[in-house]
Amino acid sequence: MRLRILLILGFVTELALAGAAAPAEPGCKLVQAEEWPVRIANNKLIVDGAINGEKVGVLVDTGASRTLIFRPAATRLGLDRRRSRSYPMLGVGGTTDVETAVIDELRIGDATRRGLRMMVVGEQDPGDGVAVLLGEDFLRRFDVEFDLAHGAVRLFVPTGCDGASLAYWTTGKANEVAIEPMNEAAPKIIVMVRIDGQPLRALLDSGAGASMLEKSAADRLGVTPTTPGVVLAGSSAGLGHQRVDLWIGTFRSVDIGGESIPDAKILFGDLWAGASYTPIGSHIATRMGGEQSMLLGADFLRAHRLLVAHSQQKIYFTYAAGPVFPQRGPAESGNAPAGPR
Numbered sequence: 001m002r003l004r005i006l007l008i009l010g011f012v013t014e015l016a017l018a019g020a021a022a023p024a025e026p027g028c029k030l031v032q033a034e035e036w037p038v039r040i041a042n043n044k045l046i047v048d049g050a051i052n053g054e055k056v057g058v059l060v061d062t063g064a065s066r067t068l069i070f071r072p073a074a075t076r077l078g079l080d081r082r083r084s085r086s087y088p089m090l091g092v093g094g095t096t097d098v099e100t101a102v103i104d105e106l107r108i109g110d111a112t113r114r115g116l117r118m119m120v121v122g123e124q125d126p127g128d129g130v131a132v133l134l135g136e137d138f139l140r141r142f143d144v145e146f147d148l149a150h151g152a153v154r155l156f157v158p159t160g161c162d163g164a165s166l167a168y169w170t171t172g173k174a175n176e177v178a179i180e181p182m183n184e185a186a187p188k189i190i191v192m193v194r195i196d197g198q199p200l201r202a203l204l205d206s207g208a209g210a211s212m213l214e215k216s217a218a219d220r221l222g223v224t225p226t227t228p229g230v231v232l233a234g235s236s237a238g239l240g241h242q243r244v245d246l247w248i249g250t251f252r253s254v255d256i257g258g259e260s261i262p263d264a265k266i267l268f269g270d271l272w273a274g275a276s277y278t279p280i281g282s283h284i285a286t287r288m289g290g291e292q293s294m295l296l297g298a299d300f301l302r303a304h305r306l307l308v309a310h311s312q313q314k315i316y317f318t319y320a321a322g323p324v325f326p327q328r329g330p331a332e333s334g335n336a337p338a339g340p341r
Helices: 071-076 215-220 298-302
Strands: 013-016 029-037 039-041 044-051 054-060 068-070 081-083 089-091 094-096 099-108 111-121 130-134 143-147 152-159 175-178 190-195 198-204 212-214 231-237 243-256 259-269 278-280 284-286 294-296 304-309 314-319
Touching: 029 044, 044 130, 044 298, 068 071, 071 099, 071 111, 071 130, 099 130, 175 190, 190 294, 212 215, 215 259, 298 304
Parallel strands: 054 130, 068 111, 198 294, 212 259
Antiparallel strands: 013 029, 029 152, 039 044, 044 054, 044 099, 068 130, 081 099, 089 094, 099 111, 143 152, 143 304, 175 314, 190 198, 190 243, 212 294, 231 243, 243 259, 278 284, 304 314
């Protein structure tokens, strides 16, 4: 299913590129289609919206391939739901059945769309008034900037920018990391990172409140729940039925796009517990072992200014402030982890 939102715009803004990290192509412009004020509640990136005139929160989630409505919200809003023939959807905590509902009117920011059929999934209420998850099926149509220090998510359409740096907010050099080619049926923003020198595939997941490692990946790096210094951090829930136990482990370094974060404290757990496959395309399933080993979450975004340049298949980012992975175990009360080098 594809969500089609008509952008109702009073104006567009053209930004001349100021970045000196790479020569700008003559005539390169970023045309701003939308700027959404974003509030952060419990590390959720929430934009105001409405379903059938009822105010709701919209979670901006680059980690989700599909835009959807959470089932508890659909119940709360009295939406008429029908069971879907789709495969179950995979999330943290396992799989969830898929239903559909017809929405008379959906509004996100100044964008309005009527007569939408949307997926309804999820076993947990995400809280903070969130009803809609805005996924990569919509976001990938734009270059998306996360400027959380200024409380904004911006959508751009670039013109004539092949080969130009799109980090327009800085005159210095921005960090860059390539995005893997996307599967059209299940688009995801996958990048390569190095943890303690080992390469791992990471999903840029603005819907995850904190960055996390898959337990098996942490184990390969020599960090387990019984490793000295590792502490239990509680549990987390996603789309699935199960809650997932999480621990905090310390890793010597995390390297992303030329940025190095030393002594990083990162959550890890069995993120895909209860799920043996994820649907890819039509009637094809792949084992989760071939998927990403890390989620780069909202904590990473809050410490940076970042542009997902879908048009160039890369991410630009600069360090803003604060710890990148700000974890604290129950016995910890010292300084926050260091920022990047």
